[in-house]
Structure formats: structure tokens, C-alpha cells
């Protein structure tokens with residue numbers, strides 16, 4: 001067990017970070033260079049002003065028409081995404097590990113209680129997404145096995161983290177599983193649908209540019 | 221006794237128009253009209269499908285998906301998180317009992333995903349499904365793009381399926397016929413080179429009964445603007461040409477119409493994915509205006525043609541924006557009113573509702589201009605819900621109406637949601653719909669007729685012509 005812990009808390013952390021970073025850079029680079037090669041018009045019509053307005057409208061709940069029409073989905077999506085971004089970066093445990101580990105830097109942490117709530121928000125969000133996939137016909141029709149795998153990849157580090165924090169189950173095991181699942185998630189980001197974290201800016205921005213700059217109309 | 225009879229009569233329920241639409245839709249279900257969608261035959265598709273070979277299918281699909289398309293298409297496919305949030309945007313989905321196969325992402329799954337998953341190795345039957353989805357179940361209206369959190373351009377993906385279908389030779393017969401007409405005659409309706417100036421002269425004559433000095437200036441070099449129309453105008457709705465002539469004449473415009481091919485701004489080749497023909501047709505349209513050295517092109521009340529001249533054709537030809545200023549008549553009429561060049565002698569006696577053509581709202585944001593003009597002309601615009609940039613398409617657009625009679629019932633039934641919108645207006649006492657798009661008129665007429673809504677349709681030009689002061693008129 002200790003060997004497992006040492007592996008996931010030591011070398012694997014660095015491997016995961018490296019793959020995440022290099023993978024993400026590769027993803028963005030191939031996106032941009034591929035676009036330059038064959039879809040150059042994306043750059044031609046790109047308008048930062050419209051793109052930024054659109055990011056704001058789509059990232060704040062109830063600012064877009066569709067978000068107003070889907071209030072529950074909007075709240076769940078917003079909370080889950082907020083948790084996914086905040087918890088890994090602003091949890092005390094993570095900051096301490098990184099500071100001691102290599103970065104030598106630290107930053108403000110969320111109070112444990114808040115981080116815990118945020119983690120549960122992610123878990124609840126994922127359950128809600130899974131429920132939609134199983135129950136709503138229009139979502140079920142386009143859902144495949146891999147969509148559930150993605151949800152599992154996301155929920156795992158938050159669930160194990162919350163369990164470790166509350167002392168549920170064997171602590172060392174939970175902590176190790178938490179680290180492993182976190183590493184899996186990091187690695188998965190550039191290579192799976194989780195890459196929407198990177199490509200969102202591209203698809204949203206291009207649509208906003210076309211709608212705003214050429215067609216003189218909002219895309220929200 | 222007679223008392224009772226009277227009572228029974230009074231108790232007879234009076235259906236609202238909304239209830240009538242629901243009753244009709246239920247009847248359509250019972251009559252199996254929705255179920256009959258699956259059995260529609262189209263010579264263009266069916267004979268084309270019979271000619272397909274496995275090699276041709278795979279080579280064509282991959283040629284387009286890997287050759288013509290690039291990162292953008294790949295990114296859309298990879299980014300879509302299958303959340304289904306685009307579903308409620310689509311009138312096909314809403315009108316077909318929320319059947320998921322008609323949701324925007326559902327339609328992508330049935331076409332592009334399938335092609336990618338199978339590396340282009342579709343069966344002829346699957347190719348048939350793909351072309352039916354692309355040509356008859358999506359109007360490229362882009363409403364879903366406004367509802368997808370990622371802004372995924374489903375209309376682009378569906379257009380790509382049409383391109384593939386075109387290259388496979390399985391386009392629906394009627395729309396392929398109009399695309400052929402574009403290719404041969406440079407107009408959509410097989411109007412011959414001598415028929416066109418004849419028609420203009422005929423319309424000039426017609427207009428002269430009212431305004432003796434009326435001219436339709438043909439090939440006038442250096443005029444302020446060239447007026448272009450879609451070929452169905454000289455073919456079926458000729459009076460629109462003399463109406464426009466009267467409006468421009470009385471507003472003191474310096475204008476012209478071209479004599480040579482290029483006068484037609486419509487574009488069915490764009491909708492069949494025959495981009496080569498589209499490019500030739502658009503080039504001629506821009507060039508004829510450039511030869512006349514006009515400052516801009518003002519085009520008639522059409523949605524798809526505007527998309528083609530303002531947004532699509534120019535790009536295919538390598539122009540970032542059209543090489544000559546393009547103005548839709550909504551915008552042009554608004555300008556004439558703002559400049560005080562049109563004075564009204566009368567107002568339309570009723571309130572009206574306004575159906576926004578997708579291509580002038582999501583394609584150019586002209587909803588406010590349209591309402592400005594309609595409000596001046598009438599007792600006011602009562603809004604449908606949703607409207608303006610969130611309008612539901614009429615289900616004629618994107619070439620769907622041009623796929624012709626085999627698909628008519630499916631088209632009308634797949635826009636029950638529009639019928640409901642209109643019925644709510646009718647229940648509020650609104651009898652007239654203003655819509656500045658030929659296709660929308662076609663689509664809405666069919667819906668009005670099918671659901672017994674008894675509403676009238678008007679172009680902005682109809683109302684202006686009817687209500688404006690005409691100092692030059694006799695009598």
C-alpha cells in the first residue's frame with residue numbers, strides 16, 4: 001500500500017502534470033496550425049471583442065437565452081464547473097503538496113469547509129449529468145458508453161477526495177486512489193471530450209465573431 | 221323544445237385556433253401522415269442511391285470530410301459534449317413530438333458521426349438517410365447554433381452532408397433541377413435570356429397604367445444601385461417587380477436592373493452543396509453590378525439569396541465581404557423612410573405580426589429595421605413568441621421547400637410549432653403576417669392552409685406600394 005502511495009504521490013504526479021501540459025499545448029497547437037492550414041477564414045473573421053462578450057454571456061448563468069430556458073441545468077453546470085476549476089487549485093492540501101514538492105510557491109486556499117461543498121457540488125453535478133443521459137430521450141439518443149466513462153473520470157477524484165477528507169474508508173487507500181484518479185483526469189483532459197475545456201474558446205469565439213462582426217447579431 | 225335546441229347550439233364549443241391546430245395535428249397522427257414520412261420516394265434520391273457503389277461512397281465521403289473539411293469540423297465533432305441542449309432550438313424536433321432523431325445533434329449523429337465512425341463505409345441505405353436528413357430535416361436556420369453552449373455550427377455540418385450527397389449524385393430531384401437551371405441559364409427558373417428583358421418591359425407597361433412616366437431603367441451605368449431579384453419573381457410573382465419599380469420611382473431613386481444574366485440573386489446550388497455552380501452564379505451577379513458601375517446592390521425581399529450574396533458566395537470566391545455593397549430591401553426601405561422619401565397616405569387598418577426570415581435576422585440582424593418599417597405601415601406589430609433573432613424558421617428555408625411536392629406534407633407537419641405560434645396570434649385577433657422573404661411566404665402559406673388559420677401574408681413592398689403617396693399617379 002505504501003509503495004502504491006509513494007508511486008501516485010511521487011513520480012506519477014509529475015508524469016501526469018507533464019502529459020497534461022504537453023498534451024494541452026499539443027492540442028492547442030494542432031488546433032491552431034490545422035486551422036491555419038485549411039480553415040484560415042477562422043482567423044480572418046476572428047473578432048476578440050465579440051468573442052469576449054460571448055464568453056461572458058455563456059459563462060455566467062442566465063445571461064444567455066438558452067441558459068434562462070434551462071434553469072436547473074444552468075445552475076448544475078455552473079456549480080460543477082466552478083468546483084472542477086476551484087477545488088484542485090485552491091485546496092489547502094494541494095497547495096501544501098505543490099509548495100513542498102517543487103514549485104516553492106503558494107497561494108490562498110479555500111477554507112476546507114468551502115472546498116468540501118464545492119467538491120460535493122461537482123459530485124452532484126456529475127450525478128445530474130448522468131441522470132440526464134439515462135432519462136432524457138434527446139440526451140440518451142446521443143449518449144454512448146464513453147460519455148459515462150468521462151463522467152466517471154471527473155467524479156472519481158472529487159468523490160475520493162471528499163471521502164478522504166471526511167475520513168470515510170481507509171484513509172491511506174482513499175488518499176492514494178484520490179491521487180491516482182486526479183492524475184487520470186489530468187491526463188485525460190487533452191485527449192478526450194474533456195478537451196472542451198480548451199476548445200470551448202475556439203468554437204465559441206469563432207461563432208461569436210461570425211455572428212457579431214459579420215452578421216451583426218448576438219449569439220446568445 | 222325550441223329552447224333546448226337553442227341551448228344545445230350555444231353549448232357547442234367554439235374552438236380557438238390553437239385548439240384547431242392541436243386537433244388537426246392529432247388527426248394527422250391518426251391518419252398516419254407522420255408515419256408516412258418513412259415511405260417518401262424521390263426519384264432524384266432513389267435513382268441516385270441505386271447507382272452507388274461501396275468504393276464511390278467511401279471515396280466521396282472521405283474526400284469531403286478529410287479533403288475539403290479541416291480542423292474546424294473535427295473540433296466541432298470532438299467538442300460536442302452530447303448534452304442535447306440544442307434540441308429545443310429546432311422546430312423539426314419540437315414539431316415531431318420531441319423525437320430525438322430530429323434534434324440538431326441527433327441529426328449530426330445520424331450523418332457525420334456515422335460517416336466518421338465507419339470511416340466513410342456507409343451502405344447505400346445509410347447514404348439515403350443522410351441526404352434526407354440534410355436536405356429535408358434541417359433548414360440551416362442556425363437557431364441551434366445560438367443555443368449550443370459551444371456555438372457548434374450544426375448548419376455547417378449539415379451543409380457538408382449536402383455537399384457529400386451532391387457529390388454522390390443523390391440530391392432530391394426538384395432542387396437538383398433548380399440547381400441545374402442555375403448552371404445552364406444562370407438563373408433558378410430556366411428563364412431564357414430574352415424572356416427576362418421582355419418581362420421587365422411588360423412590368424413597366426403594367427406600371428404605366430398607374431404612373432405614366434414609370435421606367436424600369438435597364439443597364440443604366442453609374443446608377444446609385446442595381447436592383448436584383450430571385451428568378452421566381454419574373455416567373456410567378458411578376459407584380460412584385462412593378463411594385464418595386466413604383467416604389468423606387470416615387471421615392472426618387474436612381475436605380476437600374478441588369479439586362480444580362482446575373483440579374484438573379486437566388487441560389488439553390490448553395491443549398492445542394494454544388495459550390496462550383498454557386499461560385500459561377502455569384503460571380504456573375506457581382507460582376508454584372510460592377511460592369512454597371514453602381515454603388516451597391518439592393519436586393520428584393522428574400523432570405524436565402526441574401527445569405528448567398530452577403531455571406532456565402534463571396535467567401536467561395538475569396539472575398540472576405542461581398543466585393544460590392546449589399547443591402548437587403550428591409551434595410552433599404554427603412555432607410556427610405558428615415559430619409560423621408562416615402563410618405564404614406566394611409567395606414568394598414570390592422571395590427572400585424574412579423575415573421576423574421578432567419579437569414580435576415582441570424583444572418584444580418586435586421587429585425588429592428590423590419591419592425592420599424594412595419595410599425596410605420598400598420599397599426600403596430602404584435603410579437604410572436606419567440607421572435608426576432610430567436611424566431612423559429614418557417615421550415616421552407618435552406619432549400620427544404622425546393623425539394624418539392626414529395627416532401628411537402630413532411631415539411632408542413634414538421635412545423636406544427638409554427639402553426640401554434642400563428643394560431644396564438646390569430647386567437648388574439650391578428651390576421652396578417654408581414655414577412656420579407658419569398659421562401660417564408662411559401663412555407664407559411666402552406667402551414668396556414670393546412671391548419672386552417674386563415675391569415676394573410678404580406679411583403680413589406682406590398683404594404684408600401686399599397687399605402688404610399690404616389691404623386692406621379694394618374695387618377
Ligand code: SF4
Nearest residue numbers: 310358359361362364
Ligand atoms: S433546422 Fe435550424 S435549428 Fe434545426 S438543426 Fe437545422 S439549423 Fe439547427
Ligand code: SF4
Nearest residue numbers: 300301303304306368
Ligand atoms: S448543444 Fe452543442 S454540445 Fe450540446 S449536444 Fe448540441 S451541439 Fe452538442
Ligand code: SF4
Nearest residue numbers: 523577578614617659
Ligand atoms: S425561408 Fe424564411 S424562415 Fe425559413 S429559413 Fe429562409 S429565411 Fe428562415
